[in-house]
Amino acid sequence: MRREHPARRAAWFGAAGAVVGLCGLALTGAVDVLAAGDIPWGWASSFAGLVVAAAAVLGASPLGRRRSGAAVVAAAYVGLLTGVLLLGCLVAVLVVGRLPRAHERDVVLPALLGAALAAALFAGLLPTTGKTVAALGRTRRGRPEGVVRNFAERSSRGAGEDDLLDLADSLRRTMGMRAAEIWRVEGTALRRVASSPNRGALAFEISAIQRDVLSQSDIAGPSWLELWVPELAAGRSTTEVRSVAAAHFGELLGVVVVEKQQGEPFTVGEDQALVDLGHRLGAVLGNLELDSALRRTLGDLQRANEALQASRGRLVATADAERRRIERNLHDGAQQHLVAMAISIGLIRSQITEGPEIADELLEQLGDQLRATIDEVRELAHGIYPPALTHGGLVEALRSVIGRSPQQIDLHATAVRRYPAATEAAVYFCCLEALQNASKHAAGAAVSIALTGSDGRLEFCVSDDGPGYDPDTVAHGHGLENMSDRVGALGGEIAWQSAPGQGVTVQGWVPVTVVDEETP
Known part of the structure; x- marks a missing residue:
């Protein structure tokens, strides 16, 4: 995206204001001094409107923005002309010897003579004035090193297409070249990004x-280019050409190619200026590469931070929901059984002496309630953290799940050892979530689990041959987000693939450290 250049547009509007003001001053002075009649305000307003409109058009165009310096020079010319014309009026007054009165019309002839003298004086001063204004405007940014320095200052805020065009145009003008081109290295290609005059991409x-x-070559001529990089020498057989490398710490980042008319050889001073130019430009382009890499890194860090914050929020919400589920299950299940058992114990105590037979029956019911409570608490504990995972490891815990599942599930484990509890729990619950999704959406389908241990990571894959789904039309649920949060918290990654009729595959990995020998 091109960047706006308010300063360059302001230069055009400033020049237009100066031209209108100076012309108005000259017109007012001439009319007052010569007493030539009323000021033609209608014509003056039309002229001012045309000048401002032209400044707006030129300031909005790319070519006009690159030629904003010419607007300042033109305003200086108009200022000089205004002074000369007022000088002519003063000469006319001096010829007469006093200010003319309204009824005196014969002063027109001296005024015309003064205007003619002023025009002749302006014509004589024009070449000298142009050189003087150009010399005054030729600051350090007008020299080759100054052009690159100015480009570096603008590039610190992000270089755009106009900046590169300005650089090529400034190099051509300040060094008096026939053409100047800037090429940049982009991947494995060398691309022409700017040229003056414009030769396209x-x-x-x-x-x-x-x-x-x-x-490794600071500067090269046509023969060298024809030998090593003929693509750069193509179409330049009728010109004198030089190429200079823009490298940074030995890495080529760009190339500057300049041309002169045939028969105008490059001087030693010009060659040295080009070499210095290449060194400076290489440093600038190197800084641009570092800035771009830094911005990309900061963007990646920002996105990772946002994802981490969202993941933490989901983990907190999931933990709160899990606590509420456990509390609800304890209240509605095990707690109710325990209350019923307490009531049964009170009834038994009252019936021991009055009716032993009733007490025996109540004791039998109490035993059933106790066994049901134990089963429910065991199932609840299994959902929180399965004992098989603690004692037997990941493979044994998954075998226990397979033994209770009505689906056909195959388990393949390769070089799987004992890992830290957090690692085993993350992989276990990810596989369990994938199995639950398969049971829900692909009932009756064959499911396979593959676990592979290697140096530094544990990989897992759960796949089924069910109906699958279209990822573009089906949104991922909270289960997949939970899986991603679990492995992401350990520094791992997870991905899932599916297509209509091709089942679902969930693949992931986590970094690991071995804490025990391989589990049989």
Whole structure:
């Protein structure tokens, strides 16, 4: 996206205001001094409107923005002309010897003579004035190193297409070249990103050898280019050409190519200026690469931080929901059984002496309630953290799940050992979530679990041959988010693939450290 250039547009509007003001001053002075009649305000307003409109159009166009300096020079010319015209009026007054009165019309002839003298004086001063204004405007940004320095200052805020065009145009003008081009290395290609005059975009593949040779040569002529990089020498047989590498710490980042008219050889001073230019430009492009990499890294960190915050929020919400589930299950299940058992114990105590037979029956019911309570508490504890995972490890815990599942599930474990509890729990619950999704959406389908241990990571894969789904039309549920949060908290990754008629595959991995020998 191109960046706006308010300063360059302001230069055009400032120049337009100066031109309108100076012309108005000259017109008012001439009319007052010569007493030539009323000021033609209608014509003056039309002229001012045309000048401002032209400034708006030129300030909005890319070419006009690149030529904003010409607006300042033009305003200086108008200022000089205004002074000369007022000088002519003063000469006319001096000729007459006094200010003319309204009824005196014969002063027009001296005024015309003064205007003619002023025009002749302006014509004589024009070339000298132009050179003087250009010399005054030629600050350090007008020299080749100044052009690159100015480009570096603007690039610190992000270089755009106009900045590169300005750089090429400034190089051509300040060094008096026929043409100037800037090429940048983009991946394995060398692309022309700016040229003056404009020659459009062009790119070609550059080999590693060409890149090394270019980076090691400060400046090269046509024969060298024809030998090593003929793509850069193409179409330049009728010009004098030089190429200079823009490298940073030995890495080629760009190339500057300049041309002169045939028969105008490059001087030693011009070659040295080009070499210095290449060094400075290489440093600037290197800083741009570092800035771009830093911005990308900061963007990645920001996105990772946002994802981490969202993951933490989901984990907190999931933990709160799990606590509420456990509390509800204890209240509605085990707690109710325990209350019933307490009531039964009171009834038994009252019936022991009055009716032993009734007491025996109540004791039998109490035993049933006690066994039901034990089963419910065991099932509840299994949902929180299965004992088989603690004592037998990941493989044994999954075998226990397979033994209770009505589906056909195959388990394949390769080099799986004992790992930290958090690692085993994350992989176990991810596999359990995938199995529950398969049971819910692919009932009767064959399911397989694959566990693979390697140096530094534990990989898992749960797949089924069910109906599958279209990821573009079906949104992922909270279960997949929980799985991603579990492995993400350990520094791992998870992904799932599916298509209509091709089942679902959930794959993931977590970094691991072995804490025990391999589980049989």
